[in-house]
Amino acid sequence: MTKPVFRFAPSPNGRLHLGHAYSALLNADFARRFGGRLLLRIEDIDITRCRPDFEAAIYEDLAWLGLQWETPVRRQSEHFADYRTAFLRLRGRGVAYPCFCSRKDIMQAVACREAESGRDWPRDPDDAPLYPGTCRDLPAAEAERRIAAGEPQAWRLDRAAAQRLLPGPHAFGRFDRDGREETVAAIPWRWGDTVIVRKETPTSYHLSVVVDDALQGVTHVVRGQDLEAATDLHVLLQALLALPTPLYHHHGLVRDPTGDKLAKSRQSQALSELRADGVTPQEIRRRLGF
Numbered sequence: 099m100t101k102p103v104f105r106f107a108p109s110p111n112g113r114l115h116l117g118h119a120y121s122a123l124l125n126a127d128f129a130r131r132f133g134g135r136l137l138l139r140i141e142d143i144d145i146t147r148c149r150p151d152f153e154a155a156i157y158e159d160l161a162w163l164g165l166q167w168e169t170p171v172r173r174q175s176e177h178f179a180d181y182r183t184a185f186l187r188l189r190g191r192g193v194a195y196p197c198f199c200s201r202k203d204i205m206q207a208v209a210c211r212e213a214e215s216g217r218d219w220p221r222d223p224d225d226a227p228l229y230p231g232t233c234r235d236l237p238a239a240e241a242e243r244r245i246a247a248g249e250p251q252a253w254r255l256d257r258a259a260a261q262r263l264l265p266g267p268h269a270f271g272r273f274d275r276d277g278r279e280e281t282v283a284a285i286p287w288r289w290g291d292t293v294i295v296r297k298e299t300p301t302s303y304h305l306s307v308v309v310d311d312a313l314q315g316v317t318h319v320v321r322g323q324d325l326e327a328a329t330d331l332h333v334l335l336q337a338l339l340a341l342p343t344p345l346y347h348h349h350g351l352v353r354d355p356t357g358d359k360l361a362k363s364r365q366s367q368a369l370s371e372l373r374a375d376g377v378t379p380q381e382i383r384r385r386l387g388f
């Protein structure tokens with residue numbers, strides 16, 4: 099029987115905090131209990147925000163916590179060609195279109211629709227307004243002309259085209275701490291026409307994560323609840339790309355005393371600061387319930 103494959107996939111755009119430690123330790127704990135392998139993946143597609151010193155700190159923090167992972171580590175920035183291949187496959191299936199809108203264009207279009215209808219415009223699970231569709235029906239010749247003229251373009255998933263192709267119902271398997279599995283429904287359509295290739299980077303989180311999980315043979319994804327809704331979209335991308343769907347476990351988030359989830363952007367205390375304050379890895383494990 100093949101061994102289960104787990105992965106911890108941090109982005110080196112800040113210092114790891116207790117929330118990352120929890121996710122990494124939980125992955126390692128599952129891998130140990132299920133007799134599986136543990137991979138580490140560096141999710142550094144956002145070359146403007148990711149930094150080598152943050153990446154070095156990830157290795158240092160995880161080693162300090164006592165974790166071991168297989169090498170070589172997959173660094174996403176070294177694999178843009180893989181994401182391009184997947185993107186071209188989506189394009190070939192007719193479920194991707196170029197979008198030239200800026201954030202401001204989208205906000206303005208949404209405000210217009212809201213003013214016209216007197217109703218709130220629908221939002222995706224991340225609370226962003228659904229794309230109002232401005233570029234969806236651009237004539238192909240116009241899109242090609244704008245691309246040829248060097249106008250920056252993102253590529254969006256054509257939700258309606260995808261739904262015609264793969265109406266579903268879609269679902270994925272979820273597992274709990276004891277390994278019990280159940281099937282849950284996935285509703286990718288609530289994401290609207292999501293960006294699958296960004297203007298500033300030739301891929302997106304959603305596209306890279308499904309490509310990498312498949313290429314690395316990941317069978318069990320353990321990650322925070324904040325990514326649970328994204329799984330619906332990942333299931334659809336896997337189906338469109340004929341990739342296997344792993345099993346998922348979305349864990350609760352570590353919160354600060356005020357109840358907010360820890361975040362790099364909120365300057366949550368870094369593991370390296372806790373270490374400098376004399377906190378030991380054993381104390382971290384205990385604090386996080388391991």
Ligand code: GLU
Pocket residue numbers: 107108109141307320321322325
């Ligand atoms: N890179 C993502 C993060 O740091 C995690 C992605 C995943 O586990 O699917 O939040």
